[in-house]
Amino acid sequence: MIKRPISLLVIVGSVRDGRFGPTVADWFAREAEAHPGVDVRVLDVLDHPLPLVMPEPGLPPSPEAAKVRESVAAQLADADAFVVVTPEYNHTGPAALKNMIDWFFEEWAAKPVGFVSYGGMSGGLRAVEHLRQVFAELHGVSVRESVSFHNAWDQFGADGRPVNAQEAAGAAKVMLDRLVWWGQTLRGARAERPYER
Template sequence: MPQHPYRLAVIIGSTRKGRFAPVIANWFTRQTERHPHIELDTVDLDALRPYELRYGSEEYETFAKRIDEADAFVVVTPEYNHSFPAPLKHAIDLLHPQWQAKPVGFVSYGGISGGLRAVEQLRLVFAELHATTVRETVSFPVAGELFDDAGDLHDPAPATQAADTLLDQLTWWALALREARATRPYGRA
């Protein structure tokens, strides 16, 4: 696989007090370190505060630029009430052309389903935005029991393999779609 660099934005989708999202996101971003062709940008919605973003503000423009400059995305999402968090939906909905013709992968966590119901709903949202979601995901059922106090997995092999597969797919799509956008710009409707 070509090792051309590309920019990956990892979006941390939970803003709840006491959230487990930083543990999952930190684990995943450590996985990307084994892929030197990835330039990482971590977008933490808790710090971004999407409900406070106003069109035209400096904070909004900075967020829009970060998303626009990304070649690919990984959304780290919990499953809340069989869906994904409202602040994540709001952040996604703030933009439109910045998502188009770019691949999106998912790292999910939750109860017994591991957040997969949230992922399936997010696939529909991103399809409407003309983004391409990759098939493979990394999922953590009953996530709190899988990690130790230092944020390391008790049994890292299966999740590490899933992360590598996800990143390989994302890399293929990121490079292919970046080339396509450069040679045949996608409609910015």
């Protein structure tokens, strides 16, 4: 039986001026679009700024924050799986990414999460290790496989594609295969019995 493709939301985590994230995210989104089990959408944290200070429990956010939150919540809720594209800042992920993650709870639960990281010598892997713990607390399921680019600025050509295209595509496919398996499996499980936190 052919299963419906999973809805994969690729999240661009960096908001800094001159960021390299869109280059990496665009490449990965193209790889994901070529996978038969995936329907891809992209959410850029820069386009959805949420306040660093959350409202008191029981109080609504400002109208501006409420509008952004509603838009992001709808995209997260619609997704069967996530891929977070993240750099590493001071041995962890970007503050804006963590802030966006913290604004939501149920939307992450019982859904798989993959990571594409980039940076200097570490390739962003320390950021990924921190984010795995964050998503575990939110009841997300991080897949073991990830894609990382060490000294990323040297790993992409002027065309926005990896210099070692075959190797990068192979790593992306392995992670996408895992995300499809988990995404379809958990989607079916949630439909049969809603996940309770």
